[in-house]
Amino acid sequence: MDLPVLNTSEAAESGGGCDSHSCGSTGDQLGHLPEHIREKVHNHPCYSEQAHHYFARMHVAVAPACNIQCHYCNRKYDCSNESRPGVVSEVLTPEQAVKKVMAVAANIPQMTVLGIAGPGDPLANPERTFETFRELTEKAPDIKLCVSTNGLALPESIDELCKHNIDHVTITINCVDPDVGGKIYPWIFWKNKRIMGREGAAILIEQQQKGLEMLAERGILVKVNSVMIPGVNDAHLAEVSRVVKAKGAFLHNVMPLIAEPEHGTFYGLMGQPGPTHEELQKLQDACSGDMNMMRHCRQCRADAVGMLGEDRGQEFTLDKIEDMEIDYPAAMVKRAEVHARIEAELKIKDQANAAKAELAKAGWVAIQGMKQDAPKLRPVLMAVATKGGGVINEHFGHASEFLIYEASGHDVRFIGHRKTLPYCDGGDTCGDGESALDVTIRELSGCEVVLCSKVGYEPWGPLEAAGITPNGEHAMEAIEDAVLAVYEEMRVAGKLEAKPLMQQKAA
Numbered sequence: 001m002d003l004p005v006l007n008t009s010e011a012a013e014s015g016g017g018c019d020s021h022s023c024g025s026t027g028d029q030l031g032h033l034p035e036h037i038r039e040k041v042h043n044h045p046c047y048s049e050q051a052h053h054y055f056a057r058m059h060v061a062v063a064p065a066c067n068i069q070c071h072y073c074n075r076k077y078d079c080s081n082e083s084r085p086g087v088v089s090e091v092l093t094p095e096q097a098v099k100k101v102m103a104v105a106a107n108i109p110q111m112t113v114l115g116i117a118g119p120g121d122p123l124a125n126p127e128r129t130f131e132t133f134r135e136l137t138e139k140a141p142d143i144k145l146c147v148s149t150n151g152l153a154l155p156e157s158i159d160e161l162c163k164h165n166i167d168h169v170t171i172t173i174n175c176v177d178p179d180v181g182g183k184i185y186p187w188i189f190w191k192n193k194r195i196m197g198r199e200g201a202a203i204l205i206e207q208q209q210k211g212l213e214m215l216a217e218r219g220i221l222v223k224v225n226s227v228m229i230p231g232v233n234d235a236h237l238a239e240v241s242r243v244v245k246a247k248g249a250f251l252h253n254v255m256p257l258i259a260e261p262e263h264g265t266f267y268g269l270m271g272q273p274g275p276t277h278e279e280l281q282k283l284q285d286a287c288s289g290d291m292n293m294m295r296h297c298r299q300c301r302a303d304a305v306g307m308l309g310e311d312r313g314q315e316f317t318l319d320k321i322e323d324m325e326i327d328y329p330a331a332m333v334k335r336a337e338v339h340a341r342i343e344a345e346l347k348i349k350d351q352a353n354a355a356k357a358e359l360a361k362a363g364w365v366a367i368q369g370m371k372q373d374a375p376k377l378r379p380v381l382m383a384v385a386t387k388g389g390g391v392i393n394e395h396f397g398h399a400s401e402f403l404i405y406e407a408s409g410h411d412v413r414f415i416g417h418r419k420t421l422p423y424c425d426g427g428d429t430c431g432d433g434e435s436a437l438d439v440t441i442r443e444l445s446g447c448e449v450v451l452c453s454k455v456g457y458e459p460w461g462p463l464e465a466a467g468i469t470p471n472g473e474h475a476m477e478a479i480e481d482a483v484l485a486v487y488e489e490m491r492v493a494g495k496l497e498a499k500p501l502m503q504q505k506a507a
């Protein structure tokens with residue numbers, strides 16, 4: 001039965017693309033990968049952190065039913081892990097979905113990936129999911145196909161997935177221990193029966209692990225998404241990371257639980273808290289010892305359209321695409337030109353990064369003056385406002401999210417994003433919306449600098465009072481170069497005092 005709602009099993013099962021230690025200012029971020037893998041991920045915005053600055057994805061909500069229940073999900077009101085809570089627009093038929101994908105691909109040429117991620121579980125709706133893939137393979141062969149699942153029906157679906165040339169599969173794995181699983185999954189629906197608690201979780205875990213191994217054997221890239229639920233599975237997720245890596249997963253994406261009472265989920269109603277930014281980062285760092293971590297996931301809706309973090313779904317509602325005339329062969333030519341342009345730009349960037357990496361190997365750091373100080377400098381978090389393209393190009397007051405970078409004496413690394421509310425409606429001044437500014441300041445806790453293309457007079461004082469220095473001097477500069485430049489300014493100004501020796505050792 002089609003439900004007139006939208007959630008994202010993907011949000012419950014997200015993942016992505018970069019080695020936390022290779023996302024710095026030095027080196028080609030994908031350079032360590034074999035060519036055939038690089039080819040699969042270089043323009044996938046979830047599997048490559050670099051790609052997400054340039055390429056877009058979209059989801060079509062063709063899969064309403066689910067075969068399990070998670071304590072963080074309530075599809076009547078949208079998925080609890082939905083990036084923007086609220087009742088969803090449209091569940092689509094495969095035919096409508098194909099039309100929508102072609103309309104988006106023609107209008108947003110940088111859209112490279114179509115994912116099916118809900119609102120229920122794609123593999124619990126196999127006819128609708130595979131019909132959509134079948135038609136798209138034929139009509140839009142230049143679009144990568146991607147699927148996200150809870151894994152229960154994965155082993156039986158693998159032959160069909162292979163037929164559609166699907167190179168990317170995400171499995172949400174929140175645990176590998178049925179005792180933990182019993183606290184997350186109240187039931188699963190298995191072989192025409194509802195199986196409760198620990199017993200159901202044990203079956204789910206077995207199917208997920210079997211599916212993961214089968215995909216890895218076939219060379220399909222698997223991303224594992226895990227929802228971090230403090231006090232339930234947080235202490236267990238490093239073990240999950242270790243196990244899935246051993247079985248061939250390519251990436252691990254640890255996402256924060258979102259649980260609000262208004263979502264009507266079990267966790268929301270019982271007041272289960274999600275993790276803080278610091279707790280999430282600590283766990284991601286702990287897991288990264290075992291495998292590549294995705295840190296740029298936006299916990300997308302099951303009908304998301306556009307760059308990660310933006311939603312252009314309202315431009316492509318059914319009534320709007322109804323009237324669109326799509327010449328897809330012509331669109332494919334335009335798309336190929338746009339992709340070639342982006343790839344040429346990335347190649348130049350990679351070459352410059354590779355040159356920096358060579359210098360780093362030779363014992364030089366990016367800023368010469370830091371060389372002798374590097375081991376003593378404390379790391380600094382900086383927030384960045386960007387609309388994409390890897391540059392600082394967003395007004396502070398217009399940003400609905402900020403990317404967070406950590407600069408240290410060794411490198412600049414991307415560590416995540418923080419959502420907020422746009423502070424002003426437009427123009428150069430930020431006149432109202434105090435509470436939105438308060439939200440932004442709260443969300444940016446721990447950051448010492450916010451880099452943006454412009455910042456109005458109004459927020460300047462409150463930001464500084466909160467210990468966050470606004471900086472609009474690096475507009476249109478490459479993000480990592482700007483972060484490094486500001487870090488160097490802080491070093492020269494004596495703001496990066498060394499930690500006491502004991503503290504350094506502990507770190």
Ligand code: CLF
Pocket residue numbers: 010011013014015016045046057058059113114115116117146147148168170253296297298299300308
């Ligand atoms: Fe969609 Fe998922 Fe494919 Fe990406 S999303 S099916 S892998 S195309 Fe990406 Fe969105 Fe995170 Fe998912 S940011 S929720 S990881």
Ligand code: SF4
Pocket residue numbers: 007008009010012066067068069070072073074079118119120121150
């Ligand atoms: Fe909701 Fe099913 Fe996804 Fe769990 S697997 S989050 S119950 S849609």
